[in-house]
Amino acid sequence: MRTTFLHKQYADDNGDLGELYGNEDDVALREHYDKYGQNERRGVTLADYMRIEKMALSEDGHVCLAGWADRRLADRITLSFVVGYMQYDFDDLSDRFCWYRRLDVAEAIGDFDRPSGFVLVMRIPDFDPHSAITILVNGKEHFQSATTRLMSVQKFMTEALTTCAVLADGAIGTTMDAARHLAPGITELWETYLDRLSFSCLYETGADRPVNRSIIITIYRDISMLMPQLETLAPALDGQPAEVILVLNEFTGETHVLADQIAAFSQLHEVSISVHVCSGNSGFSAGNNHGAKVARGEVLIFMNPDIFPPEGQEEQAFAFLAGDPGEGLDGALLYYGDGSLMHSGMYTTADMAVDARQGFSEPVLRVEHYGKGLTAHVDDSPEELAEALREVPEEGLLVTAALWRIRKAVFDEMGGLPTDYIIAYYEDADFCLKMLEAGRPVRLDRGSRWIHMEGVSKPRPARLRAVMWLNRAHYSRRFAGSPFLAPAATDLSQL
């Protein structure tokens, strides 16, 4: 076989080279090709092997790109962003590109070995906002817009997370590695967002009354169950040294109406209440941490807005509010609205996330609830309950933050809930594992039964699926080696 470099064709196709070398200098042209031309994909139209299908830009310089590329022709990608009169160059972003499999692209380009879809979330430092943007890929103009809309950070985050949902919906084995590549960009975005949030006190009453425990209820948007919840709690709180701290994330209602409702409730019940409205959605951790920060009680009760004492069994439930958790963390038995068992502690266990085609293999953690789905009922006798929970360990388990009891000093010592989980999911398991690793007890109060009106499963919005996926990956990386993971054999049989 004989291989021939077509130097005349190379010079003719690339006018700059023809002008420099003419089309006869086969040595110089070959040298240029080997040194530059091959990498620059001279003679190939960029749009034929790479497409940017989505571009979002925040006012802070966060960029989200999504599209596809033929990795055989685009194995190394440099990006330049020309924004107004500033150009920002990034030499090698290989590690920031998150690649995933796209069958539609594979069918078109013929490459079934390498993932061809990509998502990139990054930030341009020292960004100078402008509406005109041009993106250069490997030095070639690839995207141009004179009227780019700059999104607020929150809107951008929603866009970016929604873009990532395509990964969240894939098999965990094929996407775990992708999550790792996305993590720096998304985490930076989340931290920027959190830093900018603020809390305003909408209402406060009873601030002069002594308090020894604080019930912190962090609510995302929907306050439809708030007033019924306060009413059912009122008998335990009326005239007692307790306070209720409401933290509202992304509250979309009318604040004066809510203030009126709380005021009207306060007229009927001697309960210290304060309402703190976040400027955005601080998520479960930061919202509850803010509640803990303003709390006056020595004991903190973290309670979801859909937690209720069971009808006719209020006293045993209220005893949970009055108890002392000591140096540990306590949870309670939770039942669905229909009375069936929902939560009697949790454990975390590891599966293997495998992408055989890429040779990827890594543990991925899963959190399971003991007893979920058992026929145990909130009205069961203590004996029936003991039988239902016979396999649930007394120690080393995790408890859901839907209802927690912990001393404020312990909570603060542990650094509060981790805020590096985006919005929600897995932060309570993280906190429990850290408690266990610190040698502190995590207990399930089997004498305390509550209703958790978690409702039926509804389709989760795309951004939330992405959050769960990213948080799970984050949780898995952090605790993959934890000694408190339940062994696989236990997971196979225990309920």
Next chain:
Amino acid sequence: MKFLTLSLYHPRVMRGGAQYVAKDLHDAAAADPQVEAVMLAAIDGNRFPQYSKVGAAITALPDSEDEFLMPGRRFDDFFHRMYDPRRNKALARFLRDHRPDVIHLHHSLWVGLDVIELIRKVLPGARIIYTLHEYLPICHRQGQLYRYHEGGICQDTRPDQCTGCFPERTTDEFILRRRGFQSAFARVDRFIAPSDYLKQRYVDWGLDADRITVIANGHRRRRPEGFVPQHSPGLNVFGFFGQFVDAKGIDVALKAARRVAETTGKPVEIKVFGGNKEYATADYLDKIEAVLDGAPPELVVTEVGSYSRDNVFELMSSVDWVLTPSIWPETFGLVVSEAWDARRPVLASRAGGLSDRIIEGVNGFSFLPGSDTELAQLMQICIGNAELWQSMAQEMPDEISVEDAWAAHRAVIADVTADVSGAVSGAPEEAADEPGIAGRPDSGAAPGTAG
């Protein structure tokens, strides 16, 4: 005894069965020399701004003594709560000023269940009686216990079943709704039900039967002394009196009448005295149009328009028979009392409280709800049957009078106050040292309220 009627609406603001009953009982109480009566009507201030005064939670009703209005601005129509601090202050003061021994609640719409908690705080010694006018505590579907999506009366009111009517809501929400009503109702001393049927539905729902007393809604008679009932020559004029809304079954009446006209070839006339046609659904109006489309000339349908208590006797006298073809389980059926007052036999569906009241062949006839064929058979029996009509017109008993109803209420009041020393003759206990608004002068400021 000081007696406070706390109602939804006042007939002068908006006509309706519950407010008529409340006002009648208030008037009867006011006429009782042993009673000092006050009436406070909660209204939707947004709908009736002419009765609202800026910054005033309670206002007087013009030219009325001891009758007041309480216009509200916001109402949670799912949980039936007001949560209005300005109103709470004003109402607490109102209660302290009037110090009623007995408070009679006539609804939770715009009254708000939180008012019960307030009463208990401000006047712990006062007794609360509550008339169950409809099924709203059980049924969020306009309190009608009727499954529009299935076309039948709702017999199973468990929370998961409610999502059939409200698929956008969860079972948990309905569990909470029921819990909210029942916990508020736990603070009520006695319930009044206008019919056995309604009582039983509430017993099935969870109220103790012992706490519910059945007292029919009293009727204020309009029939002059010596009235001799007359009928049309053909005894073929049927009247519908009521709201022109889906659940009232006008379509059933029209279908039955058409069937009679078509099968017998005899003339049949239907007079519709109905208001609130604007609340009927487009589908329902289409359904009615379809029934009348191509009807034979023997069927004459006249849409007369709305009526009031002031002219209902005369209007009833212009028909021979009165139809109450409701497909929902009516709680009582005030129109039946009005028909009997005018000596008109009633053809009523066997739905809810109506079935309690009809004595077959004595004061009317009954038919299966929604059955136009059964109603058509009854209409055929009735048309031209002077002997039947005369016997019924002469022999049908009247519904109890308002005064009789008040006397029955007095018995209930005596019962619920029997264990309260001095409650009836003296002042109710006041929670002088209660925290919150109960024992506090009304200068206590709350956010968003004017001083």
